[in-house]
Amino acid sequence: MAGAPEAPDAAEAADGFDAVVLAGGRARRFGGGDKPGAEVGGRPLITWVAGAAARAGRLVVVGPPRTGLPDGATFVREDPPGAGPVPALRTGLPLARAPWLALLAADLPFLRPAHLDRLLDEARRAGAPGAVLVDGDGREQWLAGCWRTGALRAALDGYGGASLRGLLGPLGPVRVALAGDVRPPWYDCDTPEALARAEDLAARPGP
Template identity: 40%
Template sequence: MDFDAVILAGGKSSRLGGVPKAELKFGGATLLQRALEAAHGAGTVVVVGPDPGTLPDGTLTAREDPPFAGPAAAIEAGLAALEQDDVTRAGHGRLPSGTHARWVLVMACDMPFAGTAVPVLLSELAEHPDAEGAISVSADGRRQPLLGVYRFSALQREVLAAAEQGGLANAAVFRLLARLDLLAVPVPAGSTDDVDTWGDAAALGVDGDQP
């Protein structure tokens, strides 16, 4: 299944004392590198957050407006970057306009085991192509909107609708997704576990220098 990816890597990490989650390490790689590996197979990848200067060739970068305006605003910035890349490639004669993927993987960078969930989400959508996306459901029944695959046009529709009502700065991601017809997909245990605190990091085996 063709898909692009938006990786969210620009939060304040306030409960980590400001240490960027993207730079924490797991298994010898940064969490951002792990997220990029989890998005393997994506046609175009956008990292929304500060550019670390070590991204693979062809990876796009973007920043939510204003910076630190939350994940919903970051998703908006990622979609805009994908659209702009589409326009740029069309302008250079490499591809016709409108060739971005039908689906977009949205993933926060702080889930070191997210890669086990991605193929499950894609497989579910392949079986239900009329859905507007697939959202991860953890083993304890919680939905994780920052590990999901969504129809690009549906997300863009909701971004435009939100713009007419004040925008997405500091808005809840569930507000952005509220009207989408989503599949709730159980994913492998632990794949949605994220790092919000140093306690989370220790429990998951994630390393970093505490301030």
């Protein structure tokens, strides 16, 4: 007897998304250490980001394999390792299969699933190719955004530069500002000083 048809997974759903996390940079401003493995609030930065993308159909990490991430996570490396965010995206994007993709840095300790939901909702509502968080000064945070996978592929096909801003800016994403957060979701930990401040923010009372 034939069983009931399987429900489509998140990657096959019309509004599903995958996530590509860039975790293989050289972390020069961080002193060359393992920035994704640095801890805030008792957890490595990259596990906070993986948690924010928990509803993704597929989690692709462009960086060295590491423990503590979901069992289904896929690890790939750009060639050469540490070549920059555009080569890293070129390496990770072919593994995405969902119609939407969250493109994320590995050092965002305050990013949560609700923030990705907001980005996706804003992009869909506007009929835009994507949506990106902006910081308190109104600057786009190109590694905290959600995009139509097809739009990213098309943009990469015709792009010879090395800047994420140069790649993503011309797509005209929705700019999403989330005011009033004690712990801003766009906050990244590029330096040891930023990491120390993140630890302080994590300890403060707030929602």
